[in-house]
Amino acid sequence: MKAQPKASQAVRQIAQVDRDGATFFHRANLLAADPRVKFIFGRAAEEFENARKVLAPLAKGKGKARVPSFFPFEEYDKIECYVCGHVADADDLPEACPGCGAARYAFEREVSQGRAWELVMQTTKDVLAFSRKVGAAVGDAKAKEALAKAAGIRKGLLGEAKEERARAEGATPRGGP
Numbered sequence: 001m002k003a004q005p006k007a008s009q010a011v012r013q014i015a016q017v018d019r020d021g022a023t024f025f026h027r028a029n030l031l032a033a034d035p036r037v038k039f040i041f042g043r044a045a046e047e048f049e050n051a052r053k054v055l056a057p058l059a060k061g062k063g064k065a066r067v068p069s070f071f072p073f074e075e076y077d078k079i080e081c082y083v084c085g086h087v088a089d090a091d092d093l094p095e096a097c098p099g100c101g102a103a104r105y106a107f108e109r110e111v112s113q114g115r116a117w118e119l120v121m122q123t124t125k126d127v128l129a130f131s132r133k134v135g136a137a138v139g140d141a142k143a144k145e146a147l148a149k150a151a152g153i154r155k156g157l158l159g160e161a162k163e164e165r166a167r168a169e170g171a172t173p174r175g176g177p
């Protein structure tokens with residue numbers, strides 16, 4: 001019997017979004033200046049990778065599945081030296097700025113913990129909604145089971161992000177800088 005093309009296509013698309021998530025948060029992790037923010041982005045990269053791994057065996061097919069973009073890649077693609085404004089490629093970050101010689105940290109990002117968790121929260125929510133919508137067409141029991149498992153991983157991440165964001169907000173004095 002022929003495999004259901006619709007089901008495998010849906011799983012491939014969802015796995016692709018999880019892959020995008022892992023790629024995006026890995027990059028954000030590399031660029032974050034604050035080690036606590038690095039940790040947050042690292043957690044998200046890890047969990048999107050875990051979700052992707054669950055789906056990978058069922059997401060067979062050639063090429064990259066076409067999926068909507070849920071992650072602000074454009075914000076992290078080109079990064080600017082804050083000393084001289086030299087623009088570098090995030091995937092090929094220089095050890096020192098070719099424009100002014102500033103150390104690598106001149107390219108790093110200042111992101112607050114609250115903002116980092118918020119980014120994790122929002123993107124995870126969007127991916128969960130996409131997975132629910134696209135996965136609804138899947139009838140195959142094995143694929144459904146994998147989709148539910150991947151969704152469980154993302155829900156865990158979402159719960160963690162909500163809790164941690166509330167904590168980060170509580171730690172910031174209102175009306176402060």
Ligand SMILES: [Zn+2]
Pocket residue numbers: 081082083084085086097098099100101102106
């Ligand atoms: Zn520079």
